[in-house]
Amino acid sequence: MTANDASSSPCPICKHGIIGDLRTCALVTTQGAIDFWCWPELDSPSLFSALLDNERAGAFTLSPQGEGWRSVQFYLPDSNILQTRWLSQHSVVELNDFMPVQASAEALPCIVRRVKVAQGEATLTMRCSLKFDYARLTPDLQVLENTALWQAENQQTVTLNASVPLTAEEGAVQSQFTLRCGEEAFFILGSEAVTAQGQQEVERLHHDTLAFWQQWVGKNKYRGRWREMVIRSSLVLKLLSSTRHGSIAAAATFGLPELIGGERNWDYRAGWIRDASFSCYALIRLGYIDEAKAFGHWVRTCMENSQFEPDKLQVMYRLDSGTDLQEHELPHLAGHFGSTPVRIGNGAYQQRQLDIYGELLDTLYLTTKYGDGIPHRGWQHVIRLVDHVCDIWNSPDAGIWEMRGEPEHFLYSRLMCWVALDRALRLGAKRSLSMPYERWESVRQAIREDIWTHFWNPDLGHFTSTRHGSDLDGSMLLMPLFRFVSAKDPDWLATLDAIKNKLVRGGMVRRYIASETPADSLHGEEGYFVACSFWYVECLARADRLEEARIEFEKVLIHANHLGLYAEEFDPLGNALGNFPQALSHLALISAAYYLDKKMAGEELTWQP
Structure with missing residues (x-):
């Protein structure tokens, strides 16, 4: 050929x-x-x-x-x-x-x-x-x-x-x-x-573009191991960001399959509230405070476009913070290796996903901590939002993975409702802001008790992803990362080992087993989720299982493509699946590399409220 x-x-x-x-x-x-x-x-x-x-x-x-x-x-x-x-x-x-x-x-x-x-x-x-x-x-x-x-x-x-x-x-x-x-x-x-541009102009454009990117990378504060992969991941995040709007797209593409020949083909050219806190953590750690602030501003604009009504808050928004993401199929396209239907827009924007409240408050907490204080009217909106969480936290929803089956009581959704209360209480105390402290503290404790009571399976000896269930889910790896449970708690370590035995294969981690998850109403299994694979590494590092963490990290790194880029998922052989490149995958890589490097250097990381 x-x-x-x-x-x-x-x-x-x-x-x-x-x-x-x-x-x-x-x-x-x-x-x-x-x-x-x-x-x-x-x-x-x-x-x-x-x-x-x-x-x-x-x-x-x-x-x-x-x-x-x-x-x-x-x-x-x-x-x-x-x-x-x-x-x-x-x-x-x-x-x-x-x-x-x-x-x-x-x-x-x-x-x-x-x-x-x-x-x-x-x-x-x-x-x-x-x-x-x-x-x-x-x-x-x-x-x-x-x-x-x-x-x-x-x-x-x-x-x-x-x-x-x-x-x-x-x-x-x-x-x-x-x-x-x-x-x-x-x-x-x-x-x-x-049409008016010639060779000299092309040379100037090339020079200016190279200078722009190299100057931007020069602001990166990461100096640890795996710097090349961290730099490439930060460049991916920057590419997926919008200078005009401050948003960060979940990925650059639409319609790429999570299973070759399957129907899990979504449009990721939008901004997810869920990605906000992950993005702000990564950008702040790398020294890109302005980008973190811009993303925080985009999130606030999205809230404005939802009229500051907590029940109108969407899980995702257009990159310009618009609210309409109607889903359509493109039947004239054959799909990537025959994977149909090819979809544009994303119907999940109309789903109820309770975790977004925690991610929103975590984002607000971070951008306020490293940026400007929150204005009075803004804090009033926060009070309404947190009061809404107090009313609805004990409800079923579609969950972090945007299940298209019947709503369930998911552990991750419950966890993030706890995060919403926790971050609001910390922010209010830090800024000496008025708030219904007793109610919020009571609900925060009620959610914690609910998780330990109804999402712990005493027969199996580990947490479960659904209430009174037996199943496991990669999102559970975020429990210690959001500081709900100690990374060295024996009950958490038992859960971590259960995830290892059920969902991990050669460093790659599944989100869940689709055939064992009633809320997943689609046909066929999906691939191994890149972000979960890096969350698993960070959990091992936080548990002081450093040698294991380093080996698992290297296993995931070898599955990057020739340029160090990741899609959303891997197939069983480590080949890319899903939309590409995926922001959440690179965000999780940055977080894992940052934490593992600090731990290997003997630096004890503490979280300061």
Whole structure:
């Protein structure tokens, strides 16, 4: 097979890198194809989505012709500029892909592809096929020598500017050109404004983009072991964040399966309240206080858009803090390796998930601790929210994993209601704020007692994920991480060992066993959850099982892809499943690396209220 041969199947999830500009992101395969890009926003309709249907959807391919090429891929140091290199016996080709971080919020995103022959010579082939509106609309194409324009009614015009001649064939733009050692070509894809840009401008964009990312990494305070993985994880989080809104997307993609050929295919291009506290912990630990504050501001805007009504608070919001995430299916797309239906939007936004109150209060606590004080009106909203938790904590819900079956009484939901009361009481005391202390303290103790009474199975000798149940769940690993129980409590250690025996395989941890979980109404098992795998490592470290923690950590690290990126889940062989890259996976990696490194250095970490 030649380097530019197209396959009838999509490229596997793990064989991708990501580029972005803090407004949207694109995925690039190890063979130099951009097969996923939503534009102009991350949650806008896609222009490229061959990752979900290689025949019907658009892609932007660029690679050398001929046999005998080997491709490798890496990021330029401390950056999100991705280089794909092809090596043969006599030639080396380098392709740098990046998205300039625009100074103006009004400037539309663009992709810059800069290809150079570093040794020998090579003939390269480029093909760019755009399909608007999730591949539901084929635009009109016009080619004028070095420029191509895609236009459709009620759609923004997209332009490709190149340093080599372009031709139109079968609705796509193509080019074939030969470069000798030291020669290069470029392609810029974006709005009409890119047409005036030439080689000198491309060099400036490349220089400025590299400088932006390296300066941002330079602010990172992490100096411990596994720094390279922590830096890459922080760069992923930054890519998934929005400069305009302060939000952090759960992932860059939609429709990628948690089980190949299965129906667990969701849209993660939204911001989850659940991720807020995890994000703030990670960003603050790394020294990115401004990003943590911006995310906290986004959360407060989401509360405003829910009219500060506790019962209207959603589990997720649009990246611009909007409330509507209606779920739809795209039946015209074949799905990633036949995994259907392909969904956009996410119906879970209408679910009742009680854990969000704890995550919201934990976020508020953190951003207030490291930022500005809470205003009087803001504290009044907190009082209403916490009083609401006092009323509804003993209720069934859909849980952290957004089950689509009948509501249950989940341990994690109960735990996070306790966190909501705990953080509100601590915040009120720290800031000397008025509050119904006796009621809140009474409910906090009632929730604690309920967990120890109704979620502890004396026959099995461990906690269970549902009330009076026998099952286990990866979210239980957060009990000591949220300081509900001591990480060295014998009852917790018995639970940790039960999780190890039931859910852990080769360092990978399942969320739960789907076939044994009535609330999971979908068909088939899912994969092993990346975040749970890192939570497990942190629990071992907190329990002073350092050697075991370090070995388990290394087991999970080897399952990152070639660039150090993680999707949401692993298959049994450690291959990536689910949307990609996943913010929660990288957040959990940062937390585990931070804590394990400190413990190995002999530093005792304490939590200061």
